[in-house]
Amino acid sequence: MTNTADRAVTVTSAVLRDWPLPPPGTGKESRGRTIVVGGSTRTPGAVLLAAESALRCGAGKLQVATTRSTAPAMGVAVPEALVLPLPETGGGGIDPACAAEGGELVDLVRNAHAALLGVGAVDEPDVRALLEQLVPGLGNVVVLDALGLAPVTADVTFLHHLQGSAVLTPNLAELAIVLGAEPEEVEADVASAAVELARRSRCAVAAGGGESWIAAPDGRLWRDSSGGAGLGVSGSGDVLSGIVTGLCARGADPVQAAVWACHLHGRAGDRLASSVGRLGFLARELPAQVPAVLAEIEV
Numbered sequence: 001m002t003n004t005a006d007r008a009v010t011v012t013s014a015v016l017r018d019w020p021l022p023p024p025g026t027g028k029e030s031r032g033r034t035i036v037v038g039g040s041t042r043t044p045g046a047v048l049l050a051a052e053s054a055l056r057c058g059a060g061k062l063q064v065a066t067t068r069s070t071a072p073a074m075g076v077a078v079p080e081a082l083v084l085p086l087p088e089t090g091g092g093g094i095d096p097a098c099a100a101e102g103g104e105l106v107d108l109v110r111n112a113h114a115a116l117l118g119v120g121a122v123d124e125p126d127v128r129a130l131l132e133q134l135v136p137g138l139g140n141v142v143v144l145d146a147l148g149l150a151p152v153t154a155d156v157t158f159l160h161h162l163q164g165s166a167v168l169t170p171n172l173a174e175l176a177i178v179l180g181a182e183p184e185e186v187e188a189d190v191a192s193a194a195v196e197l198a199r200r201s202r203c204a205v206a207a208g209g210g211e212s213w214i215a216a217p218d219g220r221l222w223r224d225s226s227g228g229a230g231l232g233v234s235g236s237g238d239v240l241s242g243i244v245t246g247l248c249a250r251g252a253d254p255v256q257a258a259v260w261a262c263h264l265h266g267r268a269g270d271r272l273a274s275s276v277g278r279l280g281f282l283a284r285e286l287p288a289q290v291p292a293v294l295a296e297i298e299v
Contacts, residue, residue, distance in 0.1 A: 005191040008223040022251035031060025032113035032249030039066035041092030046120025053242030096129035114248035118148015145241035212262035226266025235283030
């Protein structure tokens with residue numbers, strides 16, 4: 001892969017002020033309906049992180065679909081959300097049978113403005129089966145994270161029918177898996193890897209480790225160096241995917257949502273680093289910082 005980093009736009013607050021988000025409106029319906037589908041009995045917290053992050057960036061109406069045994073706790077932890085309990089597999093994941101046509105999950109996902117799929121999910125074959133039933137009939141914005149990327153790994157054209165209304169949020173290991181590349185090759189040139197995945201999948205791609213690279217299907221590229229090493233913590237990616245989804249629900253273009261989300265995520269980390277130290281803050285502390293970062297940018 002050819003190094004393409006030199007043509008990237010560096011993301012700053014000034015750049016984002018010249019690319020403002022859609023006006024938020026005054027009611028929850030005007031700020032869009034978000035649904036987060038994922039979780040398991042082993043990783044229930046990922047959905048919580050993503051769901052709160054969607055609300056913190058201004059999304060209006062939140063819905064969560066997760067495993068039946070963890071749904072009551074989710075409803076208490078996020079009282080702002082409608083929580084749909086889903087049947088479980090023996091391994092504690094979501095049973096793909098719940099994506100059958102005519103089911104409540106299908107209706108909720110189709111009626112949402114933006115759907116985050118796969119966050120905190122387990123058991124790759126089951127996740128792939130779930131999404132292969134659920135996604136082909138969708139026409140709204142779709143965000144895929146973690147094991148939600150499995151159908152794209154199997155078939156890079158999986159989201160082509162959405163015509164760009166999709167965002168992929170892989171970490172570097174997931175980026176290598178989806179591209180079928182060696183991890184060392186991707187880590188040496190994340191920019192080119194992100195551009196390549198965006199081109200193949202026809203989706204916006206937000207990928208990163210210590211810094212974020214955001215690629216559009218048409219080849220545009222952004223670099224965001226905010227956040228740093230402190231964001232390399234469990235759950236941080238769940239927060240990012242939730243912010244992306246919330247901004248999409250508010251009406252942001254998927255590419256714009258990905259660029260803004262990476263900066264909000266990174267700046268939230270910077271705020272925590274200034275108060276508690278560069279390392280040691282928790283992913284669950286990030287969402288509460290997002291409204292203040294938004295206010296600073298949108299002055």
